[in-house]
Amino acid sequence: xxxxxxxxxxxxxNPLIGPNDLRLGPRFFDxxxxxxxxxxxxxxxxxxxxxxxxxxxxxxxxxxxxxxxPAEIQMLKKLGxxxxxxxxxxxxxxxxxxxxxxxxxxxxxxxxxxxxxxxLSHEEVSEAGKAAGEKFGLLLTxxxxxxxxRYENV
Numbered sequence: 468x469x470x471x472x473x474x475x476x477x478x479x480x481n482p483l484i485g486p487n488d489l490r491l492g493p494r495f496f497d498x499x500x501x502x503x504x505x506x507x508x509x510x511x512x513x514x515x516x517x518x519x520x521x522x523x524x525x526x527x528x529x530x531x532x533x534x535x536x537p538a539e540i541q542m543l544k545k546l547g548x549x550x551x552x553x554x555x556x557x558x559x560x561x562x563x564x565x566x567x568x569x570x571x572x573x574x575x576x577x578x579x580x581x582x583x584x585x586x587l588s589h590e591e592v593s594e595a596g597k598a599a600g601e602k603f604g605l606l607l608t609x610x611x612x613x614x615x616x617r618y619e620n621v
Contacts, residue, residue, distance in 0.1 A: 506570035524549025528556025537581025
């Protein structure tokens, strides 16, 4: 999720730590548009065509593998996060280092700790992911040809 392509990386890790290979990208690179606004626009258009609601916000990446505590959720909310997860951010950093345009689409599978009356469970997350699978597949089937058009002459 992004708000104008922003991401909040708070994983305490970075896949680019260590010696930098300049063939792959510069040591320091701009992340003010971690997720491509142009690709977001294409995804929104595809979702609208399918009557699928896509929301945008700031995605906070945490290290995991445990679910966050209610205090961590409150802290991340105060920092501007709209959603929290254990994936996506590290992969985005690596791709942006390579100069790749990134489109991030996340399926939110549970309410964060402290926001639900029931404890978090991996089963709940797995079931929500399975339930979203058909709609997500439909979105990708519609979206991928549109993305291919954008890059066919590159």
